[in-house]
Amino acid sequence: MNRQEIDALVKQMNVETATGAVNDRVQQIVVRLLGDLFQAIEDLDISQSELWKGLEYFTDAGQANELGLLAAGLGLEHYLDLRADEADAKAGITGGTPRTIEGPLYVAGAPESVGFARMDDGSESDKIDTLFIEGIVRDTDGNIIPNAKVEIWHANSLGNYSFFDKSQSDFNLRRSILTDADGNYVAQTTMPVGYGCPPEGTTQAVLNLLGRHGNRPSHVHYFISAPGYRKLTTQFNIEGDKYLWDDFAFATRDGLVATAVDVTDEAEIARRGVDKPFKQITFNVELVKDQTQAPSTEVERRRASA
Numbered sequence: 001m002n003r004q005e006i007d008a009l010v011k012q013m014n015v016e017t018a019t020g021a022v023n024d025r026v027q028q029i030v031v032r033l034l035g036d037l038f039q040a041i042e043d044l045d046i047s048q049s050e051l052w053k054g055l056e057y058f059t060d061a062g063q064a065n066e067l068g069l070l071a072a073g074l075g076l077e078h079y080l081d082l083r084a085d086e087a088d089a090k091a092g093i094t095g096g097t098p099r100t101i102e103g104p105l106y107v108a109g110a111p112e113s114v115g116f117a118r119m120d121d122g123s124e125s126d127k128i129d130t131l132f133i134e135g136i137v138r139d140t141d142g143n144i145i146p147n148a149k150v151e152i153w154h155a156n157s158l159g160n161y162s163f164f165d166k167s168q169s170d171f172n173l174r175r176s177i178l179t180d181a182d183g184n185y186v187a188q189t190t191m192p193v194g195y196g197c198p199p200e201g202t203t204q205a206v207l208n209l210l211g212r213h214g215n216r217p218s219h220v221h222y223f224i225s226a227p228g229y230r231k232l233t234t235q236f237n238i239e240g241d242k243y244l245w246d247d248f249a250f251a252t253r254d255g256l257v258a259t260a261v262d263v264t265d266e267a268e269i270a271r272r273g274v275d276k277p278f279k280q281i282t283f284n285v286e287l288v289k290d291q292t293q294a295p296s297t298e299v300e301r302r303r304a305s306a
């Protein structure tokens with residue numbers, strides 16, 4: 001079939017058969033995606049067995065709750081970031097800390113505090129470095145933003161996230177910190193470790209067939225929001241990790257690479273109230289003011305909450 005015949009067939013089956021109220025947007029998207037799928041079946045001569053394998057794959061990936069991971073791994077989520085950058089540029093919006101993917105592991109409801117939070121529950125203190133993350137939230141003119149909500153989440157020493165990893169305490173390595181009167185936030189936590197897709201999982205299965213690895217560098221996720229500013233979804237990836245620029249989820253971007261500095265000075269150690277040398281990362285954030293012509297940066301998606 002040629003495209004004209006395909007489009008006519010799709011329309012005949014999914015548009016002309018309507019007898020109830022139609023959601024125009026859903027109809028438009030379904031018709032387009034089906035047409036493109038039928039066309040791909042034609043062009044690539046996709047067999048019936050291959051098509052069923054594909055549908056079974058989505059069933060398995062959905063049942064394993066890995067579709068969010070798949071979207072990151074195949075670059076769909078990064079592509080949406082690039083599109084959002086393009087839309088911002090078209091709207092004349094420049095500056096601000098770059099966005100990057102949310103990933104599938106945010107959990108709403110983390111404990112909230114002002115200025116400072118200890119994020120780890122202490123269970124890994126003896127096997128991994130303590131990390132202090134600190135920064136100032138400002139606007140693109142350099143004005144500090146007090147009371148900005150800085151939501152931070154990251155993995156433990158095994159590359160696992162609390163909530164999804166039931167062996168961790170509730171909200172371990174997840175906190176919401178409101179910036180203090182000077183726009184500062186400080187988090188005391190443990191060094192995150194990069195992780196890979198579950199090796200026997202559905203995402204890794206397709207990556208294997210593409211000859212790709214499923215590893216991420218060590219990183220820390222952020223949502224930063226403040227009234228009158230565009231919400232920022234981002235993360236920093238940590239210098240020195242072998243996957244820094246070879247991230248299976250394509251989240252590492254210029255401006256989002258952080259260096260963990262070793263702090264061994266006794267006075268600094270005492271000032272921080274810890275008992276051993278630690279690592280320190282500065283991650284300052286620049287938010288862009290809300291503008292009426294600005295595309296929204298709020299993304300609706302199903303997120304875990306605890």
Ligand SMILES: [Fe+2]
Binds near residue numbers: 103105219221
């Ligand atoms: Fe992550």
